[in-house]
Amino acid sequence: MMTQDQTRRRFLLATGTLAAAELGFDAHAQELPPTPACHDGDEPTVRQTEGPFFKPRSPERSDLIESGSRGATVELTGLVLTRRCQPLAGALIDLWQADDKGDYDNSGFRFRGHQFTDANGRYRFRTIKPARYTGRARHFHVKVQPSGGRILTTQLYFPGEAGNRRDPLFRSELLMNVAQAGNGEAARFDFVLDIR
Numbered sequence: 001m002m003t004q005d006q007t008r009r010r011f012l013l014a015t016g017t018l019a020a021a022e023l024g025f026d027a028h029a030q031e032l033p034p035t036p037a038c039h040d041g042d043e044p045t046v047r048q049t050e051g052p053f054f055k056p057r058s059p060e061r062s063d064l065i066e067s068g069s070r071g072a073t074v075e076l077t078g079l080v081l082t083r084r085c086q087p088l089a090g091a092l093i094d095l096w097q098a099d100d101k102g103d104y105d106n107s108g109f110r111f112r113g114h115q116f117t118d119a120n121g122r123y124r125f126r127t128i129k130p131a132r133y134t135g136r137a138r139h140f141h142v143k144v145q146p147s148g149g150r151i152l153t154t155q156l157y158f159p160g161e162a163g164n165r166r167d168p169l170f171r172s173e174l175l176m177n178v179a180q181a182g183n184g185e186a187a188r189f190d191f192v193l194d195i196r
C-alpha cells in the first residue's frame with residue numbers, strides 16, 4: 001500500500017508538475033524563456049540575415065516612440081559582452097523594425113535608431129512591439145558593432161508567439177526574455193560578440 005506521500009508523488013508525476021516543483025520554480029516561471037546568460041567562452045550571438053529594409057545613418061537615439069506612434073510599448077535593454085562576459089563600452093547598436101501594421105518606414109526613420117553602450121556595456125531602447133508581417137514572426141532587426149570591430153547582424157524574437165514555429169528564420173537562441181511591465185513589456189537580450 002502506498003503512503004500518502006507516494007500517492008501525491010505519483011499524482012504530481014502524472015500531471016508533470018513535480019519536476020518543476022523539485023527544481024524550485026513554479027509552473028509559470030517554467031513557461032518563461034531561459035534567461036540569457038553569459039559563461040566564459042560562451043558562443044557568440046547567432047547571426048541572421050539583414051533583410052531588405054535596413055537603412056544606414058539612422059538617428060542616434062534610444063527612444064523610438066514619436067508622437068502619433070501606436071502599439072504596445074517595449075523597453076528593450078541588455079548588455080553587449082565579449083565571449084569572456086566582459087561588458088563592451090561604446091559598442092554601436094542599430095535597431096530597425098516594423099510598425100504596428102507590419103510596415104517599415106523606407107522613406108524616413110520611424111522605428112529606426114542607433115546608440116552606443118554605456119561604460120557598463122548597457123544599452124536601452126524604448127519602442128513599440130512590431131506587428132508581424134507576411135511570412136515572418138514578430139521580430140526586431142539589430143546590428144551590433146564593437147568600436148572598430150566586425151558587425152554582428154541579427155534579429156530578436158518574442159517568446160510564446162505561434163508565428164515563431166512557422167518562420168524558417170526563427171532561432172530560439174534569439175528569443176528575448178520578455179515580462180509585462182505596466183501597460184507594456186520589458187524585454188531583455190544580451191549580445192555576445194565574437195571577441196575574447
Ligand code: FE
Nearest residue numbers: 051136139141
Ligand atoms: Fe523584418
